[in-house]
Amino acid sequence: MPESENEKSRKLSGLNFIEAIIEEDLYNNKNQGRVHLRFPPEPNGYLHIGHAKSICLNFGLAKTYNGLCNLRFDDTNPEKEDVEYVDSIMEDIRWLGFEWYDKAYYASDYFEQLYQWAEKLITAGKAYVDEQPQEMISEQRGVPTRPGTESPFRNRPVEESLDLFRRMRAGEFTNGAMVLRAKIDMASPNMHMRDPIMYRILHHHHHRTGDNWCIYPMYDWAHGQSDFIEGITHSVCTLEFEIHRPLYDWFLDQLAEGSYRPRQIEFARLNLSYTVMSKRKLLELVNEGHVNGWDDPRMPTISGLRRRGYTPLSIRNFADRIGVAKRDNVIDVGLLEFSVREHLNQVAPRVFAVLDPLKVIITNYPEGKVEEMELQNNPEDPDAGSRKVAFSREIYIERDDFLEEPPKKFFRLGPGREVRLKGAYIVKCEGFEKDENGRITEIYCTYDPSTKSGGSGAGRKVKGTLHWVSVAHAIEAEVRLYDRLFLDEDPAGHEDKDFKSFINPDSLKILQHCKLEQSLETATAGGQFQLQRLGYFCVDKDSREKQLVFNRTVPLRDPWSKKNR
């Protein structure tokens, strides 16, 4: 298609609002046409799916507009931060498939610059040292509907503030003795403009600057200036910072001289149904043992999703699908599940595994005979080839694939019924055995030799097709069936009830002695498969030689069981 003369005009259609802003800025050649974003996590916890949305957004925008995206650790609170988190955050971002520009940046690298700028503000009469106790400052701040009152130290001489500030840095005072405040407007309807605190005294070891500092900048003072130092053009953050924007701009206006300005843009954070997303609540789940760590496959953390068997591509596709806007949203967790099924359907090899085995004896099949059946590895991918699966007189099928008194629409096995054993023969149920409790112990079938898959008589159609595993050739494994962690759509949304009261008691079912086809013997941790007719599974890192552990990533879509629920 030839480029029209509108080529240079803004094409704002079909874009999300952030893309529209960037296109507009590009059109106006703002900041010399640079596009430079950043992802600024605080290293005080593990990344979760909500962060993934932000990561995909920021790094994705940079890619779309041939720009750059920094990774910057917002490490201005040494009491909560740790290298452990720095490492896990970098691992998760890389795993998602993104690479940050240049190197990892740290707000702590700017402490000296920030300090110098703070002195400049003091000198300009735009900041002052307040020696009041915390409670007094808090009280004077007022409430959103009532203006605050000014601190008695607000108009102290510049020299006094400067001297005190230098001594704050020198370590002459104890924690909480005084703070540096910006002098803005105690009557502002925006609480954040009521002389916000820029520095507090914190005698605490920092994971990068060690004991070099005992005063640390607050978020509002550090963040925008860090953006400025790094040449960020579009500072994308979540909605709760919207009200901080006037302050973000105010600080920059005090310091910036040229025309370059980073611009803060806010979007609505991700909420997912049937889970919780706050770091505090996730921490609670871990600390109280409701899950087995940050990477428990039921956690919405990146590491949890990874261990659950989610793929980076499926998460990126998910992030694309949910879009980005400013209105509050709750995404159906089903959309996440759709995304992982979509990807795994393309790439996961199909294998047979029987989770709840029921023995079937094919009475007219010769004892001792073994046939190697040829099975396609992935019908969605012809290049995936095929494998041999041993078939013999005694096999396992899934216990719920047999019903003593099956309803009409039940396409599986029942007395007198026929089914296709996938990749093998059509068998007919001739009888079964029960124990004293009425539990079925064995089924007896006859097979029709003419119906062998791939053979001349294979064309005969029956209603159902079952997966199976030869008793003599089966290997055993543990299988962990994961379900959503909460029974309530919005576990944290109840004022009268704790979110943990909605924990799903069946969110993890551990099955032992599941029967797998022999080819799985060589599977290794991280391997992903579709257990045919059951779902997508991955090999857990808990696996040991001859003791495989599988995690269920997500079951297959199953309208039949849904209808019968």
Next chain:
RNA sequence: UGUCCGAUGGUGUAAUGGUAGCACUGCAGAUUUUGGUUCUGCCGGUCAAGGUUCGAGCCCUUGUCGGACAACCA
């Protein structure tokens, strides 16, 4: 009885004054040696009331509802 932000099917997200589209979900059917996949069809939406306009989801006014803000957290 403050300021700021937001409101489009069940859930998300487009439509930038000119036919309300897409995805997920749901329902129905076709195909299928996975009750999977794939394909087809269907159900279903502009918060309300005024105003501007030939024409409003979009612009204006008012209202309603939802969210954010009162850490020496980010």
